[in-house]
Amino acid sequence: MVPPRTLTLSTFLLQIALFVHASFVLPPPSSLPKPDDYSRPQRSNCHQSPVHLPLYRRTRPRMKGSRSRAARELVPMMGAIGLGDVQDVTYNVLVQMGGSDLPLVLDTGSADLWVLSTDCISPNASATAPPTCNASAPIYSPTTFQPTGLNATLLYGDSLTGTHAIGPIGFDAAGIAQLSASNQYFAAVPQGGTNTSILQTGSSGIFGLGFPINSIIWNQILSSRFPTSKRTLSARAPTDFATRHFPDLSFLRNSSNLKRGARSRASSLPTVSDVLDTFIPYGPLVPRLGLTAPIAAVTLQRDTVQVGGNAGMLSLGALPPAVRADNMTWVPLRAYTPAEGGLPAPTDSPHEVYPMAWEVPVDDVFFDGHKLPRSNLSAPNITLSALIDTGSSYIRGPQDVVEAMSNVLGGQTYPCAHSHNLTFQIGGVLFPVDPRDFGSQAYEDSTEDCVPSVVATDPPANNGSGFLYSWNLGDPFLKGVLAAFYYGNLTYPSQDSPRMGFLSTVPPDAGEQLGAAVSSASASLLATSDPAPSGTPSAAVTDAQGVPQARPSIVSGDTSSGATAAPSLDVALWHASACAVWTALWMV
Structure with missing residues (x-):
């Protein structure tokens, strides 16, 4: 030796x-x-x-x-950076915009980047009562902002919980986890230009990790490049803020279908190839970073009930070092045909179909060991699927299925110490929601009753005008998995198909740990917050599958979780x- x-x-x-x-x-x-x-x-x-x-x-x-x-x-x-966590309601990450480091909500359910700026408006302002804006989080100073003259109206949520943000579109340098991109397009939303609650959670905007097709900002820029195209997206620039955004691609033409005499009349309309050429220069940030592999991996920490679990981290360009890709369950994304509102195929690859969002097929859903019925609110020809959404603090499902779950619970609340098992079968593998994340305390002064973190959402559309997913799997689901978002080839997905990978990290004794946490609490279950760090958590412990842990998940005297010590590994x-x-x- x-x-x-x-x-x-x-x-x-x-x-x-x-x-x-x-x-x-x-x-x-x-x-x-x-x-x-x-x-x-x-x-x-x-x-x-x-x-x-x-x-x-x-x-x-x-x-x-x-x-x-x-x-x-x-x-x-490649790069990696830790996540902030505000009592498991919001997870944010530091993004460099111009000369500012801004904590932005990490949102895989949307595709747009927007930040609060130092500009200030107020709908109730007047000459005698000027607007007052007192941001409680770092905000963007637009000294290096290059405006385009366009505006974005960004929509979030559904008809029950719709929120919005409105602001000018421009570009500036952007970076994350020591990776950067110049001329990144985003919206600089003035204070007072949004009804979201991001400031209350210590965030300065939203960082969308979705696909260019689903980006409102990208749509607006594309519309400005082809101003005579008959766009319905910008025409419906929303006054109805409780509408789930779905891109309108009906304006596109496919040059293979044009007659020679019609070509001159339609020359101002973009072809699919024109659209594909705009994905990188005008699209979302992550695909523009030139990553080694077109992948982002997310783990969320737990800051309520029992602090710990996975280390909150965003990995870009690779999985966490000790995680094996062949141990994960990989599934394709739902691709939308033109009849379903999707992007038509380019002439040089006529069989292409494109994903809209991080939407994965779901085999079945189980609650407390029983398979839940399929919803009667969606058409039977729509296959079951779910949006994977770090920007949602709930799990959202069909109203009739959520009501069926309430019937099993015996009402709107349940005893906090009782462990319930909500499980999603994806790719033939069962992925349970950790019982510690299934619900939250119903009353401030009592740990007796909890309410499930499962709420109803809109049914899928069936006419090419909306998304087809029935479930939205937010943070309660994601705290129990490592989720990998593989973009593949954005322009020709048949060459490198987009997909998602999942690895369950729910320990077998999670129900017992829930009972112990509730019994040791007094008037309130544990809740804390972590600010978004500027670096990568140096994980001294991984679980048996190599997933970095926020802290050892082993309770006193218990070694069943298989957690193992590992050398500290920083991003450098x-x-x-x-x-x-x-x-x-x-x-x-």
Whole structure:
């Protein structure tokens, strides 16, 4: 054995390479794209090509120059950053906008980026009573804001809980987790321009992780580029703020269907290819970061009932280092055909269908061991699916199914110490909601009664004018999983299909831990908050599946969870080791 002090640099790098190689492994071909898919450019931008870190391939992308130059140019782009948590109601992350570090709500249910600005308006302001704006969180100073002359009206929620934010669209430099993009389009919403409660939760805006098609800002910019197109999206610029946003793509033409005589009359209308060319320059932030792999992974910490669970973290470009992709359950996203309101296929790939959102198929839903009936409020031809939504503090489902759950509970409340099991079967695997996250305290001065964190939502649309999902799986579900959001190839999804991966982290004794937490509480269950950190949590503990933990999930005398100590790994070491492996393999 070589003494530690005599290790050479090459030996050290080899150990790092072996560590990363063992930590990042490819799942079976049915779970993630084939190795050849990773070398396929996304349009013409090599740095946007979906190249996955595990590097089991030996094929090389079509790049000019020597092999060493290719190795230099394809430096892995990845990062990770911790999440803030306001009593499990809102999870936020620090995003750099211009010269400001802003805590923004992490929202996989939407696709737009907006921030509160120092500008101030008030609907009740007058000459004698000027508007007063006292932001309690950091806000964006628009000194470097480049306005476009366009405005965005951003809609959230559903007909029961609709909220909005309205502000000018412009661009500025943006960054997150030491990754950055220039000329990022977003909305600078003046104080008073939103009825959301983000300021009350210490946030300064919303950071949407969705697809360009579902971005209102992208739609507005596209409309401005083709001003004579008959857009219904901008025409319905909402006065009805309780309307779930769904993009209108009916204005698109497909050049293969144009007659020669009609081409001149329709020349001002965009083709599908025109639209695809706008995804990267005008779309959401994450796909513009040039990530090593087109993936974002999210774990949410628990700050109520029993603090701990998963470490709150957003990983970009790779899974957390100790998590194996082949241990996860991977499922495709729902793709929307043109008849369902989706994007038509381009002429050079006529069979393409595109996802709208992070919407996954659901096999069945179970409550306390019994399969719940399918809703009678949606058409029988609509398959069951769910939106995966970090921006929602509830689980939302069909009204009649939620009422059936209430009947099982025996009313609107239930004893807090009683463990209930709400489980979603996805990809043939059962994913339970942790009993500690199923409900919340009903009354401030008593831990006797709780209310379920499950509420009713709108039924799916069936006429091409709305989303088709029946369930919205928000934070109560996501606190019990590691969720991976794989964008794939945005423009040609058949080449690298978008999908989601799930890994359940609910311990087998979660019900017992709930009972212990309730019995040890006095008048109120535990609730705390964590501000959004500027760096990555250094996880000293992972669970048996490699998921970083906020703190050991083992209660006194219990070792059943399989939690294991692991070396602290910060993002700098993670990035450095990945770069070493990447360069070494490309130089072979």
